[in-house]
Amino acid sequence: MSISRRHLLLLLPAAAVAWKHVLAGTPESSPNYTMSQHWWGMLIDLPKCIGCGNCVRACQAENDVPDGYFRTWVERYHVSDYDIENPVVDSPDGGKKGFPPAKEESGKNFFVPKLCNHCVESPCTQVCPVGATFVSPDGVVLVDKQYCLGCRYCVQACPYGCRFINPKTDTAEKCTLCYHRITKGLTTACCENCPTGARQLADLKNPKDPIHEFLKTHSVQVLKPNMATHAKVFYAGLDGSVR
Amino acid sequence: MPGVEGFMYPNEIELQWSVLIVLYPFLTGLVAGAFILASLERVFRVQAVKPTYRLALLTALSFLLVAPLPLQLHLGHPERSFEMYLTPHRTSAMAMFGFVYVWYLMAVLVLEIWLDYRRDIVVLSESTTGWRRWIYRMMTLGSHNLSERALAIDERVGYLITVIGIPSAFLLHGYVGFIFGSVKANPWWSTPLMPVVFIFSAMVSGIAAVMVLYMLMTWSRGRSIDMRCVDTVARYLFYTFIIDFSLEMLDLIHRIYESDESFRSLDFMVHTKLYLSHIVVQIVLGTVTPIALLGLTQVVKLTEMARKRIYALAGCLTLIGIFAMRWNVVIGGQLFSKSFLGYTTYKMGLVTREGLLVAIVLTVLPLVILWVLVKLLPPWTERNSGLLPDARAAH
Amino acid sequence: MRDTEHSGLGTASCIQLTATSEPEGGRASLRRARSSTGTTMHAFKDSGHLFRLAAVFVAGILVFLVLRGFLVPKSFGQYGHYRGNAMAEIAARPVNFAGHETCETCHADVLDKKKDGKHAHVNCEACHGPLAKHADDPASVQPPKLDTAVLCVRCHEANAAKPKTFPQVASADHSTGLPCDTCHQPHSPVIGGGAK
Known part of the structure; x- marks a missing residue:
């Protein structure tokens, strides 16, 4: 699929400029980054997901996610022919080590990667009592771990189970959409390491981003649309049984 | 995965809100309820409940002082809790906590108690010696004015504060209900009835607590219980309980009839993991039984002794039932997956920071504070209550 | 009464x-x-005593307001109801995966091998692991050697939930335990599909 190649070309010049600063880990490392010019989201092309767990491992390696907690994870669905309301789902260790053979070969089986949906109307930032979590001007839902109380209200408020309390910091934690990477012109760790291109970082404010062509030509869905969270993680080929 | 049935989102397996968060609405509920009982006398002129007026206020204060402790202990960073006052987030129900709490503590309870006790405080600051004298002197704020006019002003301001206090008590507990009721991600919590149910269950628990405490304290002081008072309190408890129970049943029936996407999952939970605490303890033991007992006293003429026993039993069962209700809301709301495909288990620690021991200490602590407050500011209106010999002899 | x-x-x-x-x-x-x-x-x-009480309240509120002035972080409210500096702090985190563009600046030869093969769009670190440290100092930090017997099955072990079009094998039957690179070259895996 050409989308990943086109994405590569898109990111190349920015990456080259930024690389010198990448490892320095200083805020100045993103000199060409202007928040107001971006609006980040992600595209998940479900028919391409092979459940390898590379995204989960990459996320853990990139973001130092503690064992047993997940900023992203992969679920495996099994839906028997007529029983769309009662799928059988598993996600052993978040899919980090892949999946054992399916117990049931009949019916429909598929993988669903999950991560923070970076909702525009995010229920989690709405309930934060102190303003320790917020939607950044470039559309990423972030947690300020210097300011978080650890009241856990945001964990309760997320309809997708994307948040947890990091036992090391005692503060809320979640997918940052690899904010430290995307502001330097790199893609997220999960997208970088997805072998099939099932996950694509999307900049909705960039008219050259292939996401726009994709959204025009494919049926996409967000998770739990009834929650009206204006999620920005778009799923192509999402089955109705997924919740 | 031990303790997990079916599928949970992987971050959901661990419960976020522990028994301490169960305790929190229970304690604030007692505060709000006790205050409403006190206002019965003051605003609605129910003279019969007068013997409980001051006790109800002191009970409310002692529980309110402890109410933020479970929250504080449960925070990952308790040292940052002051941020709630520095940068309260307007869209967060929880951020309003700090303000509702301070408003209720300072502008309502402390003020009302101070005004009501001011005569006693001034007199005590003259009649006592040593450290007590200093405490009372501090509480007088240096003003010993007990003129008729000053006391009349106190009376009027106190009345006004009680009038403001009633909606404030509703606000205090209604907002706790809103914290849960407004979480749209959680169908067990998300209902507009939640604040209303919380307010009425708060009134039920507060009235029951003051009734039991009054009977217990009177008995321990070797006095005779004012039966007219207890009968009236019990009658109000009965009425409020019926409203509370109707609201809860309305919620239940609505859920069963609508049977939305979450119903099957929640129904299963109520019949398995929550069966004991929800069906047995909350509904049968903690709601239907006390309502039946109280109802009995309304329709059958019973001896004084029988009534006392029934009130004590019904009061205790009510408190257990309301605690179970808080438990089922807080813990129950976290036992099922938001995918509606699985269930987890709550493992309560014993001596951990959010464990059973801390919960027990926090439940007993308000009673200790109440004991101190009763010693410091005796709520008894009859003669010879120890510290106020001269003043009380005057009437 | x-x-x-x-x-x-x-x-x-x-x-x-x-x-x-x-x-x-x-x-x-x-x-x-x-x-x-x-x-x-x-x-x-x-009502003098009420004014005294009011004074105590007002004093309390004033103390709070003064403290608030000192304690609220300077960058709070810069962009919204949060600490503006938080974003720079989050963005300052060091990168672990260098990204394939970085790899390709040195390893253009591998890119050439990959570009026509089935693994053209599989990025380097998806198999080789996070190598930003190597990219920063290629001489002293060497990537670990990979074991294809473990690596390849992560993607290619047969599973009913994988897309039917995705190449997958039951590794036990397919290779009888031999490492995959005995026959397949990982950078261009089709047998006879290109030099190593």
Whole structure:
């Protein structure tokens, strides 16, 4: 699929400029980054997901996610022919080590990667009592771990189970959409390491981003649309049984 | 995965809100309820409940002082809790906590108690010696004015504060209900009835607590219980309980009839993991039984002794039932997956920071504070209550 | 009822107070003179204790406001109801995966091998692991050697949930335990599909 190649070309010049600063880990490392010019989201092309767990491992390696907690994870669905309301789902260790053979070969089986949906109307930032979590001007839902109380209200408020309390910091934690990477012109760790291109970082404010062509030509869905969270993680080929 | 049935989102397996968060609405509920009982006398002129007026206020204060402790202990960073006052987030129900709490503590309870006790405080600051004298002197704020006019002003301001206090008590507990009721991600919590149910269950628990405490304290002081008072309190408890129970049943029936996407999952939970605490303890033991007992006293003429026993039993069962209700809301709301495909288990620690021991200490602590407050500011209106010999002899 | 009770106590204690302290005595005499002078003045005097309480409250609020001025982080509210500096702090995290563009600046030869093969779009670190440290200092940090017997099955082990079009094998039957690179070259895996 050409989308990943086109994405590569898109990111190349920015990456080259930024690389010198990448490892320095200083805020100045993103000199060409202007928040107001971006609006980040992600595209998940479900028919391409092979459940390898590379995204989960990459996320853990990139973001130092503690064992047993997940900023992203992969679920495996099994839906028997007529029983769309009662799928059988598993996600052993978040899919980090892949999946054992399916117990049931009949019916429909598929993988669903999950991560923070970076909702525009995010229920989690709405309930934060102190303003320790917020939607950044470039559309990423972030947690300020210097300011978080650890009241856990945001964990309760997320309809997708994307948040947890990091036992090391005692503060809320979640997918940052690899904010430290995307502001330097790199893609997220999960997208970088997805072998099939099932996950694509999307900049909705960039008219050259292939996401726009994709959204025009494919049926996409967000998770739990009834929650009206204006999620920005778009799923192509999402089955109705997924919740 | 031990303790997990079916599928949970992987971050959901661990419960976020522990028994301490169960305790929190229970304690604030007692505060709000006790205050409403006190206002019965003051605003609605129910003279019969007068013997409980001051006790109800002191009970409310002692529980309110402890109410933020479970929250504080449960925070990952308790040292940052002051941020709630520095940068309260307007869209967060929880951020309003700090303000509702301070408003209720300072502008309502402390003020009302101070005004009501001011005569006693001034007199005590003259009649006592040593450290007590200093405490009372501090509480007088240096003003010993007990003129008729000053006391009349106190009376009027106190009345006004009680009038403001009633909606404030509703606000205090209604907002706790809103914290849960407004979480749209959680169908067990998300209902507009939640604040209303919380307010009425708060009134039920507060009235029951003051009734039991009054009977217990009177008995321990070797006095005779004012039966007219207890009968009236019990009658109000009965009425409020019926409203509370109707609201809860309305919620239940609505859920069963609508049977939305979450119903099957929640129904299963109520019949398995929550069966004991929800069906047995909350509904049968903690709601239907006390309502039946109280109802009995309304329709059958019973001896004084029988009534006392029934009130004590019904009061205790009510408190257990309301605690179970808080438990089922807080813990129950976290036992099922938001995918509606699985269930987890709550493992309560014993001596951990959010464990059973801390919960027990926090439940007993308000009673200790109440004991101190009763010693410091005796709520008894009859003669010879120890510290106020001269003043009380005057009437 | 309440009023009678009040006055009873009030009288009792006032007598006591008049006897004990001079200022109270003065106040008592003022009260006696109340009927002749204006009542506003006395209402003010008799609610003096309320003003004292109000002063305590106001003092508390002032202390809070002053403290608040000091304690709220400087960058709070810069972009919204949060600390503006938080984003720079989050963005300052060091990168672990260098990204394939970085790899390709040195390893153009591998890119050439990959570009026509089935793994053209599989990025380097998806198999080789996070190598930003290697990219930063290629001489001293060497990538670990990979074991294809473990690596390849992560993607290619047969599973009913994988897309039917995705190449997958039951590794036990397919290779009888031999490492995959005995036959397949990982950078261009089709057998006979290109040099190593």
